[in-house]
Amino acid sequence: MSAPRWADLIDEEEKVSPLSVNSKLADSLIQSYETKVVGGTIAARLLIFVPERCSKEDFGGKGDGKTSNTEAFRKAIDELSKFATDGGAQLIVPPGKWLTGPFNLTSKFTLYIHQDAVILVSQDEAEWDLIPPLPSYGIGRDNPGPRFISFIFGTNLTDVVITGGNGTIDGQGQLWWTKFRQGQMKNTRPYLIEIMFSDHIQISNLTLINSPSWNVHPVYSSFVVIKGLTILAPVDSPNTDGIDPDSCSNTRIEDCFIVSGDDCIAVKSGWDEYGIAFGKPTKHLIIRNLTCISPDSAVIALGSEMSGGIQDVRAENIAAISSESGLRIKTAIGRGAYVKDVFVRGMTLQTMKYTFWITGDYGSHPDDHYDPKALPVIQGINVKDVVAKNVTIAGKLAGIDGDTFNGICISNVAIELSEQAKQLEWNCSNIKGVSSQVSPQPCALLPDKNIYCPFPTDTLPVDKIQFQTCAAATTMH
Known part of the structure; x- marks a missing residue:
């Protein structure tokens, strides 16, 4: 069995692997998997020849759903991090229920969660470190001060894959939600996956359920591909955003199914004066083949934290049912920056409160020090x-x-209003744009100009990254 290339970054003139395999080992790439079997189960597997073999069981892991595996995960990843200079390593979580606290990833590393594996997130706060607020937010999102580290966390990484045979990470969020609702949380709840200041990241083929808060949060990162995720949370669970690309460039989100208590996709870039000072936009974002259910929130939201700017967002083939709004832009006085060059095509929506919802009165400031003269620029919104x-x-x-x-440009849009529809079908103020072939007829501020709104035809660099699927056997043949 030949080893797959996890990713190929294809340039016009050359083809290179973003796994950045050390050149001195280029001739020793494995032609077959090197495995160690413990009780008939592959517990860890390396992508290239290395002097040692490591397995999950080597570090005392026990998949009974009751025993804490926090130290086992941390020790295993620490040991596998030694192979980063030799091309990297892979840790497979085998079948079972693996209870664990948070753990940090390492560069040139693959975490593979078997299809019959469930990682259970510890509810013991003593296992969770506190880390500083994000610099572009200034404070924790739930409360001022430090925030709980995310369950799977990494910073300053390169070439990381989090994947599986649709294996499951269960955030066991009910305890966190209850404490949040009752005002018992002193710090911001953890996210399920957060990768910071990193590049060439793949998160794919997983089921994420019951996150304490946001599910997937790439922040200050580039060349991020998120593909084939199923994200599920009760529709009344607080702030369980699906995927939040935040001050990232060249991000691709595709083939995902999300049921959420908050926005399915929330595009962000920092909060008020902190985001303005940090100054890192989200740009070159692709969203395609998304299905969303979120009765109280948006299918795709831009903001409200957008003070580093958002530019060049391309969304297509979007489906949603029983959601609050299709496309939502949330901003306010004090946000500053911009949301511009947004392109959406091919939305199929069923049972919505709003098809489009753009507002400049979204409050929620981190503190009272925001600049009331910092007005956002909203420009070039094409649907x-x-x-x-x-x-x-x-x-x-x-x-x-x-x-x-x-x-604002809206074209070829057919909206069927419900029996409970508001008498005012379109509510518009302080906007300027055009429309074409839109039913019901938009407001006078969007006059019919008989045009077809644009969608870019160029290819973004992130769309040249092609990932292959990995399959993990459970026994040796």
């Missing part, structure tokens, strides 16, 4: 080819007095 049924309000588009949201 076309939308079918929406059983909708209460076709669109609410409201800019800010003295800060008109410009360049």
